[in-house]
Amino acid sequence: xxxxxxLNQEDIDKLMSEDGDLGEDWGEDSFDAPSPxxxxxxxxxxxxxxxxxxxxxxxxxGRPLDFILDIPLEVSVELGRTKMVINDLLQLGQGSVIxxxxxxxxxxxxxxxxxxxxxxxVVVVNEKFGVRVTDIVSPMERVKSLS
Numbered sequence: 001x002x003x004x005x006x007l008n009q010e011d012i013d014k015l016m017s018e019d020g021d022l023g024e025d026w027g028e029d030s031f032d033a034p035s036p037x038x039x040x041x042x043x044x045x046x047x048x049x050x051x052x053x054x055x056x057x058x059x060x061x062g063r064p065l066d067f068i069l070d071i072p073l074e075v076s077v078e079l080g081r082t083k084m085v086i087n088d089l090l091q092l093g094q095g096s097v098i099x100x101x102x103x104x105x106x107x108x109x110x111x112x113x114x115x116x117x118x119x120x121x122v123v124v125v126n127e128k129f130g131v132r133v134t135d136i137v138s139p140m141e142r143v144k145s146l147s
Contacts, residue, residue, distance in 0.1 A: 077120070077131050078109040107134060116145055 080100025
């Protein structure tokens, strides 16, 4: 697959299971006792390795899961928000200041594919802005944000 191609849902489904079989250990009793969540890892690669044993170390059909590590994601950082009427928007010019809802010093929101996944603070690295992750959003908090 070329670097500029993006997988759609049909391609992902095809990769995960060509015959639709979920494996022999998938049954009604698989929902009896949920396994504890994995411990946080130091890096994305370590997080993937920590999750892999829970998934049996392999995807369906015996293929390793590391093929998903190259899937591109859009990461954005939100400084704050505001609402404006069109008239106010048209009056903006060079040097105008737009007041945002967040206060100075409040954590920034780190979004992956427009979903909140973490919070952080602004840092400067080699004269470029960056974000230091200070808090990872819990799975329960992510579920609550969907409603």
